[in-house]
Amino acid sequence: MAPSSLNEFVLMPSFYTAALVGSMVLLASQVQGFLDRTQVTPASFSVEEPPADHMAAPARAHLDVAKADDFEMILERSGFDLNNIRGGSDLVPAVYLASLPGDLGSLDQIKRKKQLFFSAVLPLVLRANEKVARERVRLIRFQDRVLDGAQRRPVEREWLLELADRYGLDAEGAEIDSVLFATLLPKVDEIPVSLALAQAAVESGWGASRFARNGNALFGQRAWTEKAGIVPKERASGEKHVVRKYDSLLGSVASYVHNLNSHPSYRDFRLRRAALRTAGRALDGNVLAGGLLSYAEIGQAYVDTLRLVITKNRLSDFDGAVLERSLVTVSG
Template identity: 80%
Template sequence: MALPLTERCVHMPSFHTAALVGGIILLASQVPGLIDSTQPAPASFSAEKPPAERVVAPANAPLDVAKADDFEVVLQETGFDLNDIRRGSDLVPAVYLASLPEDLGSLDQVKRKKQLFFSAVLPLVLRANEKVARERVKLIRFRDRALDGAQLRPVEREWLLELADSYGVDAEGAEIGPGLFAKLLLKVDEIPVSLALAQAAVESGWGASRFARNGNALFGQRAWTEKAGIAPKERASGEKHVVRKYDSLLGSVASYIHNLNSHPSYRDLRLRRASLRATGRALDGNVLAGGLLSYAEIGQEYVDMLRLVIAKNRLGDFEGAILERPLVTVSG
């Protein structure tokens, strides 16, 4: 490997291994309603429940929400409506959960579970993508200046070299020219929202996995020291990997995006993205999913599964979603 990254490049999502081996259709038996997004909530779920305690948070602060009922109160008070977001009539309230509600994975109301899961993860994906987008804009500005013959200032050159190092691009002693900028622009870019949401759902079992509940790990990324993560129960004898844990869900999302943008195994994904950019097309989760053959041991079956989750849950509707500013807080 050219990059000494701790994240894994190939893995089998632990919570539905048997279903993956058996094929995409059997996945539904592991997570009821994974594919069927039309199942109504049972009559036992009532909107007449007494309101949960209100949550107050400063702008951009992660919210600690213990239960699904509490999270629904936050969504209601902030005007967070996935249907309006799908239609493009609403911005996405900047509600950032520190961790998933502890009972989310155990909900037996499939439609409700999905709505809450996507409501939790969507703002985090948008926020992490925003950071990468800002880096890309700055990178393009520096590239254009350099191509016009201007010299980068020392502080600008230092930023550029640090960026290259973080993405695994060897720039030490390299000329600040078209070649270096081309390598960086291939890597410094956003991940389609639909693809990130689909992978989060599959990898975490819609928030039910032990890694998501105990380690804020939505994407099953690996680490190689015990203290860095949670050991899989099915880990083979002699294997040392763990599933990396994070202080917050945002840390997991940001790490996932950086992994796809930097690891050699996902170069095909990055080339597909660059091709879309070159032809002026929008980023497309279905297209980029084809670059994830190395993400799981089952290869094409995994790609097909992601595409099915994207289609059945209409995740393409969230491409182009924009975060609302400032954060709408929940008053007591």
Template identity: 35%
Template sequence: MVTRDTRFIFSIALISLLSLSMISYFRTPDVVEKEEVASAKDLPDFAAIGDVKTKKIAFFRYLKPFVMANNAEILEMRRQVEGFLDELQAKGSLSAKSLYQLQAMAVRYRIQSFSVSDESLNRLLKRLDILPYELVLVQAANESAWGTSRFAREGYNLFGLWCYRQGCGMVPKARNDGAVHEVARFASMEEAVYAYFLNLNTHPTYKPLRDIRQAQREEQRQINANELVSGLVGYSERGEAYVEELAAMLRYNAKLFTELTQ
């Protein structure tokens, strides 16, 4: 079970740095109403795979390309921000085009009190960064029972992401009396993975994860899933036990991750 305030809340109003036309410069997670998507039609039937290792490999191979595509997009945006930093340091200001793109990124990554300065651009870079595919894969496996959960099968939601508008997703059968959250339903796996990344890269609860990642950057080390996992203690009400379970999954599946790269 996950804590209410650490899920990605799609109904939160975006900060008013830009007009809606500028915000649309970057795509937003496509959360859909129940009537629009009856099931995740292209999600493999992982429950039909009897052999455990075969199921794991199939799950990892299905999800990894979505993770790598999202990381590639993030790295390209990082290169843009680094270019803006160079431009700012060389000229003392940014062109109108650069400013437009930069402010749109600041809105998407919820940088409050944003200003065109080295400090603000570095704050953005801290949030605008990749997640190791190993970490994403084991968390998705944990949250979705290896792609077999109702929320995965009906709404591409492998990560247990919540939403708070009536009809925005799927009502959990065990939801407490008085609770209003639903489990978000997505139009595609691409959108679900994008929303998950945005959640970890922006929500205050995951600042410890971003701090660890930033330290790895500053030390010029590879972004390491085994270290980042400790930053997910707030993802679940189970706290440290949840982190330990993910850490164990990283260890147990290390050989499978090697196979994925071959």
């Protein structure tokens, strides 16, 4: 655990230029040749703006972690040990990087690069999942009260309608009944940590892509106005999409979670997840990757690559990881 003298990590975005990511299979196998391929962008994202309640980096995010060496020092001082986290003996220190270290994508030591990448992204995924999990618990409790015949309070109805609107449901004037809850509940749920880590690695080339370095974009999400993102170099003539940029890595992660939970293209992903819940099974990144055929133009090959990344890097070890409640911080 972090020494008691550590009170706050203060981290600030920093922006860089990087090589494009290499072939999917070589990337999954951690071969250095991955820096040569053109980057993958999702086929179906159509969100113009991040969700209204998207997360920002911690308010006191002031220290620019420009180099991998600096990040390693922070991890050491905070007691951040991926091996102990894998084994379930450690909670995950709440270290929130606003941007990846600028030299992360160019590191030659593959094991070191992977360790630092997962250490940067893991707390952000857990934080975004925690927010969704709290909303899910509140939704289930409200559902139980309604089905038990309890009176609907106006504040509860207002909250439910706002939640439904945020997840793409037109619930204005709708009855608050079992149908509404059955439609909304499959959308308000967590993303398996293993799957989120694998997608972040593939889509960002382990932090090497210019979208990750210049725009904190870990998941290649699209927008449709040029001011909202970065133009892909391989964009065909006449196409208008850009890869959305974010003020912080946490903004990218929160937007990714919201998109998988709300975009029509990922309905199969949500149905698979709901089936696991109904069966009383834990969320499984390998299983749920099968619901992401629409995420990239290469379809099944993309799903296969995600599963390979999960397996080779034992990312399922992190599916039960738990975030520390207090913000890990350091002063200087």
